Amino acid sequence: MPVKSYREAITETLRQEMRRDKRVILMGEDIVGGMGGSSGVFEAAGGTFGVTAGLAAEFGRNRVIDTSITESAIVGAAGGAALTGLRPVAELMFIDFIGVCLDQILNQQAKFRYMFGGRCTVPVTIRTLMGAGYGAGPQHSASLHGMLASIAGIKVVTPSNAYDAKGLLATAIRDDDPVIFCEHKFLYGESCEVPDGEYLIPFGEANVTREGNQVTIVAFSRMVLLANKVADKLAKEGISVEVIDPRTASPLDKDSILESVEKTGRLVVIDEGGPYCGMASEIASLAACEAFESLKAPVQKITPPHTPVPASAELEQEWIPSLAKIERAVRATLSANL
């Protein structure tokens, strides 16, 4: 099977869905990336990370639409176009800019179907970039999937690898509800086997990336990579760690998490979102409420501190959950007994 990067998988899925369905259009800042030379490639940049490069050349500028710098209009117009039956994929350059367009999500798209008596569909996908590690500072580095998952009426997807990114993005674009598709900036260069053909990964279906029976790690987005590394390291010592990647923060696959916790009795949650009112707290509360009797140790939450993301590499590296922190938490869980 061909090996592709997360970035390539996303580009390929956009192309595949646009070929498959004329109603799919893309909108966003710099997504065409200017007009390349009259000879050779038509467009140049293709977005900040080159994800949309090459698409305007194939589908034309009526379907790959460079926009003015106004997130509220990009997301608002995507909602309006979706009401006509189009399937817009709007790009929010960084998830932090959700602040500028939140009303269109929180009070509009999330409630269209509810307000219109169920007589409309809102097939909007908002692709956005999140995550720290680039030294981009407090206004360009947040991971807000947990905050968004708290909104009823939208779905929130957090792919952790190229294979999932492809299957989940196709599902997002074909979904009749608004979906926020959170791409982690640090995953674009990560590769794995990705089939050339179409496939869909359903929402609300977790992926068990490592099987084990002594402790369960639930991790989101880039943190799945770190969890896998820790699991592999501990496996060499004979410690059996199960890693669960929920793949979608909303809907959440509670069953897979509960099943695993019932088996291991020990739970560590890792998330790059905050420690307060986020996915880590959500999963911990799930275990406390629905698997209390199985727990043999307190749940460990590994998240960044409750602060904005600092820019300097030194501060930022300490801010992001590290392999060492995760490993320590897993060991602490294993040695604790309720």
Next chain:
Amino acid sequence: MTRQSRLHIPVSSARPGERPDFSYLQVSPAGAVARPSIDAEAGSIQDLAHTLIRVLDETHHAVGPWDPALSADVLRSGLRYMLLTRLFDNRMLKSQRQGKISFYVQSTGEEAVAVAGTMALNTGDMLFPSYRQQGAFLVRGSSMVDLMCQLLSNTRDMCKGRQLPVCYFSVAGNIAAISANLATQFPQAVGWAMAAAIKSSDDVAVSWTGEGSTAEADFHQAVLFASVYRAPVILNVVNNQWAISTFQGFAGGECLSFAARGPGYGLASLRVDGNDFLAVHAATTWAAARARAGVGATLIELVTYRAGAHSTSDDPARYRPVDEHRSWPLGDPIERLKQHLMVLGEWSEDRHAKLTEELEADINAAWKEAVSYGTQSEGPRLNTDLMFDDVYKDLPPNLLLQRDQLRKMRS
């Protein structure tokens, strides 16, 4: 032929490899635009949003009613700050390429915007710049060492290692912290100005935003507030033709000028040659006097060209002709002021070369000192506890706990 709706997608006038084409630019001859009294009704001076205020003519003389009649000393000072800005940018760009700093934004080709604009104001006037007005910091006396330490995120970084490089501020210089998110400064400047009016102070607020950023709702809402409350504020739109890879047509520049947004909201609006130091100075002086006299706010479009890349993260050769800046009809702001001083007999190539050398030496000395406070890889280290400071006034118990946990991890 059947008529039907269709989507208009703006197209830039030239692609990479093609001949630059600025025929879309409406230029008035120097001296041609009238200068109204500072208390003219906004509605009576709407033409100023469409013409182009220019002072320096083709022979480098200052002409017409907008000539601010500045002394040779002030002109030389302006030249010095613009040159310093450019040389500082060049040096920091080099440092970024050497991997000493992670990110940089240059203002090459548009130095007059920040330098002349700031020099025309009083020191008590509050500035809300975007990331491309570093010249304002130099004019307001920020030390280069301080700016460099911010870029280096080192032990003397004013932002304590927490903000993106180039997001400086200056307490002593009355300059608000730069925001990495666009257009946010506009409503803040208007609010500051409203407060100044409430307190009957004589100070005005001044903000700058790129033409691309005028698409954000913040721009429109700020212009509306400025107009409704006649706040003592100057709102500058720096039209440097490009917003990363997106040309100004996508911000609405294909139809009307950016200054033309003002009259619709009832605001006095000027369209100004942003590469003409004298014109920028004169327009800012007019707007500041109008604000101080209680007449109200002014929107100023400064027409210029971003001669360099957007930042150190993009390659303009991929979206515009590489030599486009050479065909820019409004020239280079430093060269134009230099030529003007020379025709006045107040400057020479010799003095210019000496000044360049002197400024480069200053910059090198400042860099040497700045790196002694630490770089990304060498020298004194930042205290990583700093990530917890200033989230709130006092560190709450949960953050104290998290700080202690991180300390334990470190040891």
